[in-house]
Amino acid sequence: LLAVADSMPERVSGRxxxxxxxxxYEIGLRSGVALHRQLSEYxxxxxxxxxxxxxxxxxxxxxxxxxxxxxxIAEYNAPRAPISRCTEYPTMVKDGLGWASMxxxxxxxxxxxxxxxxxxxxxxxxxxxxxxxxGSRWYLLELYFRMWSACRxxxxxxxxxxxxxxxxxxxxxxxxxxxxxxxxxxxxxxxxIPASIxxxxxxxxxxxxxxxxxxxxxxxxxxxxxxxDPEIQRIAGSVRLVADEEYCKLWPIRRVARVAISxxxxxxxxxxxxxxxxxxxxxxxxxxxRAKYDRATIPFLGEQRSAELAGHLLGLDRQERIDGVLDSxxxxxxxxx
Numbered sequence: 382l383l384a385v386a387d388s389m390p391e392r393v394s395g396r397x398x399x400x401x402x403x404x405x406y407e408i409g410l411r412s413g414v415a416l417h418r419q420l421s422e423y424x425x426x427x428x429x430x431x432x433x434x435x436x437x438x439x440x441x442x443x444x445x446x447x448x449x450x451x452x453x454i455a456e457y458n459a460p461r462a463p464i465s466r467c468t469e470y471p472t473m474v475k476d477g478l479g480w481a482s483m484x485x486x487x488x489x490x491x492x493x494x495x496x497x498x499x500x501x502x503x504x505x506x507x508x509x510x511x512x513x514x515x516g517s518r519w520y521l522l523e524l525y526f527r528m529w530s531a532c533r534x535x536x537x538x539x540x541x542x543x544x545x546x547x548x549x550x551x552x553x554x555x556x557x558x559x560x561x562x563x564x565x566x567x568x569x570x571x572x573x574i575p576a577s578i579x580x581x582x583x584x585x586x587x588x589x590x591x592x593x594x595x596x597x598x599x600x601x602x603x604x605x606x607x608x609x610d611p612e613i614q615r616i617a618g619s620v621r622l623v624a625d626e627e628y629c630k631l632w633p634i635r636r637v638a639r640v641a642i643s644x645x646x647x648x649x650x651x652x653x654x655x656x657x658x659x660x661x662x663x664x665x666x667x668x669x670x671r672a673k674y675d676r677a678t679i680p681f682l683g684e685q686r687s688a689e690l691a692g693h694l695l696g697l698d699r700q701e702r703i704d705g706v707l708d709s710x711x712x713x714x715x716x717x718x
Contacts, residue, residue, distance in 0.1 A: 385438050385486060387707055393441060395700035401440040403521060409433020410520040412456075415507035423566070423633065425462040427477025431455045432501060434485025446493055453498030455488035468532065468569045471583035525660035526670055529598045531581075533657060534567040535588040537638035541655040542592040545640055548650075553594050553612050555644050558619040561589060563638035564631065565624040573617040578603045586620035587613070589640070599676060682709070 382401055386393040393401075413429040435455040439448045460477030467476060492498065504512070529539050538561045545551070561568075567585055575581035581588075581603050590613050591598040607613055628637045641651040659665055671691075678687040686709055693705035 382434075382437055382441070383703075383707065383710070385441055386703060387711075389441065389443075391443070392702040392704060395697035395703055397441065398703050399698055401437040403519075404440045405430075405433040405437035406521040406524070407433075407515060407519065408436040408452075411511050411515065412501075412503040415503035415511050418507050419502070423464050425464045425467060425476030425478075427460045427462040427475075427479075427481035429459065429503070430478065431459045431481040431485040431488070432503065434482055435488045438486050438489045442489070442493070446489065448492075449500060450496070450498045451489045451492035452501040452504065454491055454496065455485050455498075456501040456503060457498060458484050458488065460484070465566075465569065468534070468566065468583055471570075471572070471575075471577075471580040473579055475579070523661060525657065526665055526673075528659060528665065528669075528673060529588070530600060530603055531588045531598050532570060532583050534564075534636060535570060535585050536657040536659075537636050537655045538563055538567065538585060538640060539588050539592045539598060540658060541638050541640040541652040542589050542642075543596055544655065545642060545650060545652040546593055546596060551593065551642065551644075551650075553616065555646075556593060556616050556619070556642060557645050558621065558643045559589055559593075559616065560621045560623060560641040560643075561585060561638060562623045562625050562628070562640070564628040564636065566632055567636070567638070568622040568624045571622055573620065574614055575608050581608065584617070585622060586617040589620050590614075590617035593642075600680065686712070 382398065382405065386398055386401075409426075409430045409432055412432040413426065416424065416429050432452055432455045435451045436448065439446045439451055460480045462474070462477035462481075464476070467474065488498070525533075527533060527536070529536055531539065541561075542559075563585075570583045570585040572580055572584050573586040575584045575587050581598075587608075588598050591602045591607070593616055594610070594613055595602055601607075625637075631637055636657045637654055638656075639652050639654050641649055643649045656663070674691065675687060678690065682690065690706065690709035693700070693703075693709060697703065697706070
């Protein structure tokens with residue numbers, strides 16, 4: 382959406398940009414719910430996000446546009462992105478999101494040029510209940526923030542591991558083996574020793590090992606040096622993944638895991654059940670989210686530009702133009718991670 386806004390002949394206001402973001406989420410997420418009524422396999426967001434992108438881009442264009450055709454074109458040309466392809470074979474395809482963005486924007490431009498598209502099936506064939514509360518129920522407010530630099534399916538296992546390590550003050554050298562009990566989809570992320578950032582983000586053993594050695598998995602842990610660390614590799618190689626039948630029934634509404642760590646002295650410590658944090662039921666406080674923002678942006682932007690960007694974003698609804706956000710993001714880097 383920032384790229385679309387940046388290409389507009391007239392600058393977009395903060396309120397218009399926020400409105401377009403709301404459209405993207407509300408249309409995109411409902412399209413995903415509708416699509417999964419038609420599919421037998423769970424698909425990544427690239428399969429349906431393009432519909433939200435097309436709708437949001439149409440919201441930014443200051444002229445009448447054939448939105449129905451744009452959404453139909455986007456749906457028909459959407460990436461086929463079964464999530465298992467990402468989790469079992471971690472690569473840079475990332476749910477097809479790159480092409481989903483391109484498909485959504487291109488669909489709008491094609492519709493504006495007179496290209497026609499069949500009515501989007503997610504709008505017309507999936508039941509009125511999905512769309513009946515549009516404008517009264519806000520899916521955007523039901524989303525979550527990720528604290529860890531790993532696939533969301535790994536987060537309950539990370540939470541359980543971090544809690545267990547802190548509770549018993551465990552040191553890496555004490556660890557003999559680790560058993561992770563979670564839902565089946567998460568156990569597919571089984572590659573222990575990653576060779577790339579993508580493999581690390583989709584590796585449950587690496588996520589658990591990093592949580593033991595560093596008490597987190599963040600930007601600093603996604604590096605070749607950490608991947609090759611002997612202690613990281615030893616612990617990751619000891620991780621056993623087990624699918625729990627009850628946890629499988631809860632997926633994808635809830636993501637649950639528990640962890641048992643066997644120690645060198647022969648004892649075993651076991652965590653309680655943990656779920657992914659960051660959703661409205663277990664929201665992070667604003668200070669925690671700001672700390673994550675700082676960790677993610679300062680290495681790339683520097684402290685000054687990071688603070689400037691935060692100011693622009695927090696006051697976006699009061700800005701007549703979003704130039705401050707664009708300038709902060711698009712200016713030459715002053716720091717290199």
